[in-house]
Amino acid sequence: MIEIRNVTKTFGGTRAVADCSLNLEGLKIAGLIGPNGSGKTTLFNLITGLVRPDSGEITFQGKRIDGKLPHHMAALGLIRTFQLSRVFPRLTVMDNMLIAPQRQTGERLLSLLFQFPKVRMEEANHREKAVELLDMLGIIHLHDQFAGNLSYGQQKLLELGRAVMAEPKMILLDEPTAGINPRLIQTMKDMILKMKACGQIFFIIEHNMDVVVELCEKIFVLDHGEKIAEGSPLEIQNDPLVIEAYLG
C-alpha cells in the first residue's frame, strides 16, 4: 500500500534517513528493524507527516502523501502508535477509544446542534465497538479510569485499540512490545493476528526478533538511515549485513 521512494531527511548535518526506498505493496504485515538510531522512527514520522522529507516521494495507495499534515493522514487511512505510548492521560480509557473514529458527526459544531440524534446513534455504535475491543485487550474493567493511571503495558494496548478503533487502512506500530511484560506481549500479538485475520494491514517497528519473526511476512532493515536488507524473516536472520549491523 505504501511506497517510499528515495526519501532523505537530514537533521542538523546527520542524515537520519538516507535515500531510502521501501515498497510495501501487497504485504499484510511488514516489519522494520534496525539498531538504535538507525532512523526507524524518523521514517514513521516521515510517513505520518510529523516530519517532512528533504527529498524523495512517499505514496499511499498510489497517491503522494509526503508534505501533507499529520491530521490528513488519518483521514487517508493511516494511523500510527508511538514508541513511548501517547494515550490521552486525562481522558478515560473509554474516551481514548471513542475519540479515534474518523469523521464523527459530533465533532462538528453545526452537526452537533442540528443532527443530535445522529450523533447519539454514532456514539452508541462506537461505544459498542469500543467495549468489544477493550474486552479483547483485557482492559475493559478499566474503562472509566484516566488513561494516565494505566500501567505502561496497558497504555500500549490501549493505544493499539485506539488505532484499531479508527478503522484505518494501515496501522503503523512503533515498537508495540517494547518494555511490557510477557503476558501483555502475548495479548498484543494475539490482537495483531486477530486483526490481520480481519484484513487489517500493519507496518511494525520492533526490536523483539521473536515477535517480528512470528508476525511479519517481510522485513526491512535500516542502518544509519539506509536500507541494508529486505526479505522474509528467514532470509533476514541469515543476512550477513544484518548480523554485522547488529553486532558492529
Place this chain on the structure above:
Amino acid sequence: MDSLPYYLQTVLNGVLAGCIYALFAMGLTLIYGVLNFVNFAHGELIMWGAYFLFLAISEPFALPLYAAIPVALVITALLGAAMDFAVFRPLRQANRLTLLIAAIGLSFFLRNAAQLFWGAEVQTYGFEIRQGYQWFGLYLTPQQLAIIVISVICIIGVYLLFFKSRMGKSMRALADNLDLARISGIHTERTILSAWVISSLLAGVGGILLALDTNLNPEMGVTNLIKAFAATLIGGVGNIWGALAGGIIIGLAENIAVLFISPGYKDAVAFVIMVLILLVRPYVVIGERRD
C-alpha cells in the same frame, strides 16, 4: 536641540531601555531553557533585587554602596534558589499550566509582600540628582553609562558561562532534553539550581540598575517583565542571543516610535512587533515535539 542629537538621544534612550529589557529577558530565557516554563515571578526577583539594595543602604544597616550591592545580589540569588526549592522543586514533574500558575501565585505573593513592607509609594536610593555628561549634544548620566557597561559585562558573562563552561554545557543539555540529560549523568538538580542563581543575579542586576536610574516601586518588575516576555518571543524561545536582540529591538522601537506616533501607544509597539514576527516567522516558536 537640533535634529541629529535629537534622534541620537532617542536611540540612546532606546538602547538604555533595551539593555534593561535584555537583562530581564535573558534571565527568563535561562529558566525557560532549563525548566521549560515562563517564570512569571521573574519580575518580583527584579523588584526584590532593587529593594534589597534599598534595605541594605538604609538604616539600620546603612552599608556603603560598594558593599551593599554584592549583599543585595547574594540575597536575590538566595531568594531565587529559595523560590525553586519551595515551589518549583516539588513541581518538577507537573505540567506547565501548573508551573505557570504557581509562578503567578508566587509573583502575587512576593509583590504584595514588598507592598506590605514599603507601601505602594515610590522610593528612591536618594542619591543626588545630577545633570548627565554632555557629549556631542548627547546627555549620559553615570548611572546610564553603568547600565550599558554592566549589561555588556553580563552578556559576555552569560555567553562565557553558557557556551564555554562545563556548567553551561550541562544547562544546554538540559534544555535539549531533560530525561536524556538525566540519563547521561548530569547533575540535573545542581544544574537547575545554578540556572536559578544566574537568572536571579541577572534579575537583581537589572532591578538595581533600573532603580538606580529611576526609582523603586513594587510594580517595577511586572511592568517591565511584560516587555521582556515580548522580547523572548521576538528573539525566539530559549535562545540567549534572541533574548538580547529582542530586548534591544523593543527598546529601540518603542522609543523611536514615541517620536512619530501618539506616545499613548508606546507600550503597544512591543506587542505589535511581536505579532508581526509571529505572522512572518511562525516557526521560531513552534517546535517542542516530544519525538
Place this chain on the structure above:
Amino acid sequence: MKKLVVIASVVSLLVWFSVAPVRAAEDIKIGAAFALSGSIAVYGEGFKKCVDLAVEEINAKGGIKGKKIEIVYEDNKSNPKDCVTAVRKLITVDKVPVIFGPAGSSNFMAAAPVAQESKVVMLSAQGTAEKLTQAGKYIFRIIPSNSKQGQRLAKMAFDMGYRKLPVMYINNDWGLDLKDGFVTSFKKMGGVVTDIIPFDEKKTDYRTELLRANRGNPKAIVNLTYINEGAVQFKQAYEMGVKTQWLCGSAARAPKMVELAGKAAEGIMGTYPSVVQDTKAYQAFKAAYKKKYGDDKIPIFGDYNYDLVYLTARAIEKGGYTAEGIRKAMPAASKGYKGVTGDKTFDKDRGMQKADIGIWIVKNGKIEDYKK
C-alpha cells in the same frame, strides 16, 4: 472534596451573618468609601486623617443635636468594581443616608449611579472630572471641575508670556480632562499648542516623551502629571539638560514629589484649586492637624475632606438624618458657608460655583503659593 466546598461556603456565610453589624440607633452614621488599599491608597489614608479630625472636633463640641457622628469606612480597593461593592454595602448593610465617595473620577463615576438609584447622597471632595455629578441630583462635589483649572492654567501660561507650548498629560481621566480644559482655553486666548503627548502611569522611563516635548527648546512645557510620574520626569528631564519652565496641575503639588525629584523640582509651577491659607480658619485647621498627627504636611485634598464633614454635618442639622432631608438641605446649608477651603456654595450642577484657583511654585525645596 465536596465537603471542602460545603465547609468553605458555610464559613463564608457564617462570617457574613455573624458579624453583620448591629445598628446603633443613637449615632449618626456617615459612610466613606475610601481607597484604603490598592494603587491610590496613598491618597485615601490622607483623606481619612482629615475626616477623622473633623469628626473628632464636631463630636467634642456635642455632635449634631447631641448625637455623635460615626464614620463607617469601607475600602474601595482603588478599582471601580470594588467601589460599587463598597457603596452597596454602605447603603444596604450600614444603611447610611450619606456617603463620602471614592477618589479618582472613574471610581466615583462607577459608584455614583448606585447612590443615585438607591436615593442616597454621595459627595466628592476631590473629583474634578467635568461630568462627575451628572448621575443625578443626589450627587455633589465641593471642588471646582477641571475646566476651571484648565482655564486658569491657560491664563497663567498666557500671562507669563508663553504663546507656543507643548502639553504632556498623564493618560487617565484626570489628565485627559484637564488637558482638554487647558487646550480649549489656551487656543481661545490665541496660544498655540505645538504638541500633545500623553504618557502612561507608573512607568520608569519617560526620557523620549520628554525629549519630544522639549523639541525646539520651548520656553515652557505644560505637564499634567501625578506625584510619582512627575518625580521621575523632572529628574530625567534635568539629567538630559532640559531647561524649561514646567507648568503643572494640582495632582503634582505634593511634598512627596519634591522630595523624590530633589533639585530637579526647583522652580516648577502649577495651578490648584486653592485655598487661601492665611485665613484664620485654615490656620486653625493646620494647627489642629499638627496637634493630632504631629506634622503639618496637610495631605493633598485633606482640607477639602475636612470641609466635607462640616458641610455634611450642617446639612444633617438642617434637613434631618435622612437622605432626602440631607439632599434638600445641601444647597441651603452650603450657601455662604465658608470652610477652610473657601466658599462652599453649590451651583446648579451641585458643584462649586466660586472656584478659587491658585498658583503654586517649588522654592528651596518647598511648595509655596506663588506671588508676583
Place this chain on the structure above:
Amino acid sequence: MDLLLHLSIVIAIYSIFALSLNIEVGYTGLFNFGHVAFFAIGAYTSALLTLQGVPFSLSMIAGIGFAGAAGFLIGIPSLKLQGDYFGIATLGFAEIVRMILQNQVAWTKGPMGLPGITRPELFSWRFDTLPEYLVLALGAAILTFLVIGFLTLSPFGRVLKAIRDDETAAAILGKNAFACKMKSFVIGSLFAGLAGVLWAHYITFISPGDFTLTETILVLLIVVLGGKGTLLGPVVGAVVLIFFQESLRFLRLPPEWSSILGPLQQMVFGLILVLLMIFRPEGLIREKGKEKIDRD
C-alpha cells in the same frame, strides 16, 4: 439584602466569564492570559451602541459577535504558538486592546470611561432593579453553563480534551488541532463577550482601567481554584472566591488595617495559588475519571 443581590449578580457574571475561560484553559489547554480583552470588547461594544440608542437586544448580539470575531482574528497568529507563548501573545493582545480603548478617545472617550450605560430592555422586559437584573444574569449564566456543558460533554469536547493532553497524538488521529483550538478560542471569546455585556449594563460605567491583567488573573484564579476542566469548577470557584473576598468586609476590622489588609489579602491569594498547585493542582472539583490506580 441588596448587597447579597449585588454579589449574586457579580458571581453570576464572573461565573460566565470563568466558564468561558475554562473551555480554553481547562478543556483545550490554551493558556489564555488576555481573556479580559474579550470581556472588554463585549462591554465596550454594547455600551457604545446602546449609548447611541441601539436597542439592547442588538447591541448585546454585537458585543458578543465582536468579541468572537476578535477571538478569531487574534487566534490566527497566536494559536500556532505552544503553551506559555500562546499565553504571552494573548497577554500582548489584551494590552493592545486596552491601549486602543484608552487612546482612541474619539471612539471610546478614552480614560474618561463611559458613564450612564442604560439597564437593558429585552423583548419589552426591563431589567432595571437588582432582582430583575439577577434574573437576567442568572439566566445568562445558566444558559452559558448548559451550552458549555453540552459542548464539553459532546464528542467535540472530547477532541478538545485530547488536544489539551497531547496535540500530536490528536493530530495523528485525524483531528485538526488548529481548527479545534480556534473553535474553542472563539467560543470562549463569545461567552467572555456576553459576560462583558452583562457587566457593562449592570455597573453602568466602564473605563479602560477596569480591564487589566489583574482581571484575567482573577478569573484564572477562579477557574483553577474551582477545578479546571470541570463543568462545575468555575462556578464553585466564583462563589467561593467572591464570598471569601467580600466576607472580609464584615469582619469589622479597623479601617487603619486596610492598608495592610489589601496587600495581605493578595499575599494570601498568591499563597493559596502556590499551595493549591503543589498539593491539589486539580482544584476543588476534580475532573471526572477514577484516580485510583488498579494495576494488574
